[in-house]
Amino acid sequence: MRIAFAGNPNSGKTTMYNALTGRSEKVGNWGGVTVGSKEFKIKDEYTGGRDVSAVDLPGAYSMSPFTPEEGITSEYVRTTNPDVIVNIVDATNLSRSLFFTTQLLELGIPVVVALNKSDINEKEGTSIDVDKLSAKLGCNVFETTSTEGKGLSDVISKAISLSGSSQKPPFVQADIDLKDKAAVDAEDRKRYVFVNEIVAAVESRRTLSSETRGTDKLDAVLTNPISGILLFAAVMWFVFWTSQTWLGPMVADLIVGWIEQFQEWTAGLLENSPPILSALLADGIVGGVGAVVGFLPLVMVMYFLIALLEDCGYMARVSAVMDPIFKRVGLSGKSLIPVVIGTGCGIPAIMACRTIRDERERRATSMLATFIPCGAKIPVIALFAGAFFSGAGWVSTLSYFFGLLLIFLGALLIKYITGYRYRKSFFIIELPKWKVPSQKFAFNSMLERAKEYIIKAATIILICNTAVQVMQSFDWHFNVVEEGAESSSILATIASPFAILLIPLGFGVWQLAAAAITGFIAKENVVGTLAVVYGLTAFIDVEELELTGGANNVAMAMGLTSVTALAYLFFNLYTPPCFAAIGAMNSEMKSRAWLWGAIGLQLGTGYSVAFLIYQFGTLFTEGHLGRAFIPGLIAVGCMAVAVIVIGRKTRAHFDDMYELHRRDGKENAAA
């Protein structure tokens, strides 16, 4: 048996779904967090052991979709025929929610209404006569508070008992021609009149929503173009600084100590085994995976803080304040949400683009969102900040803000290529009520992500590290590589051709090329592979770095200057994220041309940024250009030419389209 959860955006569907199923799907205090449907079995304590599954759906204001994610809901409800629908109604906005409720009641599927957020109504002195509402709608209504799990068992047991039954809809759309817009509009108006009558009869409010509240002043400051943007920058800086410079590394130091002990312990166990085995296990697996896990605290602190931000209601305000700027480069204020989610992981960020209505804006956002460094890139940033810039906090902050800058520049480039014309792009976003962020929720969300991170380290990263270690230890004849002949290893011979391409960027050695390549599988691999190929561990052991003072062993082993290190870091940050993210882009863009455009743009950006930093950085610090400036310039020049050619082509096509319209117009006029 299947129960579908439908309701307005941000009414608490996913929170209820999580409480019922024990899952931890993403929730947040803004409309449009859930962008796809999810199904899972409801816990036995609610169903009495029966096999009942809950289906969480994206929020929708009505059965006629406006954005792509709204369409998922109406299509699901119409075509898959769930046994029962639980309609989650935001009790603080009954007057808007019941429009959708009356539509759901017409479908012939039994509906139970969950009057959610009842706790907020209680606090605000709004009361709803549940019995009267139930009588007027002709269906069961229960007051719930999903965040505390209140009322959920009533809803579910009622829903189960209703399966197979049906109810009499309180409002039935007249038999009209659905293609006749005026008739449909008139019916919808009648529906709203009906809803307004119900609300007037059942709801009493102590304060009207139109009255100014204390939080309106806060909203005015946060959505002000100057103070709002400065505050956003300050908040993000605080998040990055706390997670990557202050609190995160503090915790990481502890963990690194344990990993080292573990590594020594395994090395001790392997003392009498063949050296190749001990190298593989102690250095390769424990060392490589350990290097990645050592950065986990940084990632966890970051996830915790972002979860707090997502839970309080700030995201909608930032979207609103960023809209005018994003619009100028051809994106939308809603593009901001994928960017913030992207600090955690690029895949949900790309999926979050579904809430953007305009196709071009949506594709452009999903193509650019991953320029913001994700959680998997944190270890890479922290490694380079620690090894080459003595742990300076500006490296991580710069990485993020530079990513944001690349998003703007990339958006301008896409605008240029696609021949974007001035088009009306409306922006409207609901500003949800502020709430005190739940620390418990943030903590759980952090643990959930930490679990994913560890699982990834123990699977993909482990396999890659082992493969790298093996490929480095053997040559093509499966003989163990002798010391001093490392370049004859399988890994070296595979990576060397790629390394040639990287010479103009200042890091044309096979070790670094190999790390960058494994990074496309998962970005943490960059750290793991570097640990393996250079035989290094404990990258962020700050104390040790201080002992060796600046010119520490990590930097020495890699043989990079600060300029080349920064170029290499940025190359890894701004090239395509990972195969999984590319897969997500593919399914969201639904266009081969856009997908290849995205990959090309990201490769080109990473290459050009690294090239410019290396060449001009070297010029600045050493007074001469770096190696292979001319070949690099030619490569970057070719990319620029490609952009111009593709742009010309698409825009010529675009003009043709316009011309066709005009010609049509003329012909019509002549006719």
Added chain:
Amino acid sequence: MALINAETGKTYKVKEINTRDEEMNSFLFRLGCYAGEPITLISKKKKSCIVAIKDGRYNLDELLSEAIQVC
């Protein structure tokens, strides 16, 4: 007059909505923003404003707030 020119803190009646975008019009309708319904201007800036429609708060951009006529 256009919503953008209205007075902050006052409740108006929507007179006409013309975004020249059918889907946008009907989206606004579903939020409860259509001719005859009340709308309150909570605060405004040069390029955007915050309004109360039914029991929700929304941030609208310049284009939308110009397309909504109130009286």
